[in-house]
Amino acid sequence: MRELTSRLPTSPGFWRSPLRGPWLTSVLGLVLLFGVGVLFVTGLLSYAAYNPGLSPVNDKTPDKGLLGFYLFAWPTDPYWLYRLTQGVHVTLGLTLVPVLLGKLWSVVPRLFTLPPVRSVAHGLERISLLLLVGGALFEFATGVLNIQLDYVFPGSFYPLHFYGAWVFFAAFVAHAVLKVPKALRTVRTMRASRDDDLVSPRPDPPTVSRRGALWLVGGGALLMCATNAGRSFDGPLRQTAVLSPHGGPEPGTGPNGFQINKTAAYLGIDPAETTQDAWRLTVTGPGGTVRLDRAELLRMKQYSVALPIACVEGWSTSDQWWRGVRLGDLAALAGFDGHPPDVLVESLQRRGAFRRGALRANQVADPRSLLALHVNGEPLSADHGYPARIIVPGAPGVLNTKWVTRMTFGDLS
């Protein structure tokens, strides 16, 4: 009988690894406490960067209610802000995958503890753990799948990842409050208690020390970090991201050779619509409506600026040299001289969640915000938004609308 029960995972004797114990779990838990905290904050920042409060076209989670309490006008300084926060969000998330797996492995016997519920508080904690573990895996899975364009999850990425993050975070905070004091004590005293329920009562002889196990997890994290950080830079550094989307070589050579978020062909841009004869930019405002072709835009005062493209998927380019017309000058054409308002930008593209995007007054007013006609000394390529595209310092890539056809100043509806 004893032999039989010890073969069931509900018996402590079933779990044989000599590595499990409060020390390993505490160390991994404290790493996740810090890491998940950074992931949550950078994730919230990414939502704020879209300026969802500005216009419904920017907001993919309009029924957020109080969960958007912290939203603020996204700044244009520093110009690399979104490149940094979103690069950290995605690269750190990938780096933490082995830490999360290690942490879950270290506590898996607790899933099977008997009796399943010892008290009301214990029962509630176990329900909370389902939200914690399910939430963590849900967030990591949707993130990892989304950056690979594998949209198998049940719905749009934005609401799933945002609301899922709040469900996960609610359970995460409760778990942290309950466990961090003990974890800190365990790590500070550097002594693993022998009578913890995670410690196997009849352990196998060790094949690796606890420290060695930690090195294995840390090595995995280092591997993930080293093979992903390069996605935030052009040239040889990007080549180090060998298995990641937007890693490896650039899509092309020359001035327009840098990374493309979505190609012209994919978004249904018809080349016939972008010719000198066919394409016009419509600029509208209280001062009336102006229609400009590309030659007329080129006759306006041209400015140059070095800015990166930074995508929500965590990759970004190094600074590119853009040249074009200031958004502030276009606002003046629409009747706003001196104090540019918000603007609604519309693209020629047939599909895509950001066919239209709104920019806030502070973004329009920034002298570095351009309707770019050239990049790196050449006219924009079709894939980078020919005839004209928006480039705004610090903004997420999708708000740098390509193939712009209409700009409505002062009225976002």
Add this chain to the structure above:
Amino acid sequence: MRRVRAPRRPPRPVLGSPFQISLLACSFALAGYAGVRLLAGDWLGVTLWFVGAALLHDLVLVPLYATADRAVVRALGAAGQRAAVLYVRVPAAFCGLLLLVWFPLIGGRVDRRYESVTGLPATGFAARWLLITAALFGGSALLLVLRGVRERRRRDVR
């Protein structure tokens, strides 16, 4: 008789820490506020993903790699090579981790979309993963050989 039996009866479920109960109630309320929004669309699909992710990890992934690990330990132990376990475990864990994270690209599930969206080639992910796997296990084998040579030398010196 009764006095002896009484302590053996399983203790009745108690309330537990009131602090813990109020903390968890607060957590559930916040999770509920976000949860109704999370479930506003395909509620069944989202629930299946949420619960399924936990079950798939705890009841499929962990048993799978733990069983594989145990088989390796046992096989090497039987051959008197128990100390060499890490030389298999480390490369297997690393290439398994890369496969777990990048299986959509490695397996070619998203080839056509990836190429048409990004303008980048989708071929080569599987080949690169295989090369990394080869390098990890190859490096491990090399270290094992070096270790063997060093041990033999030490024995010869003695």
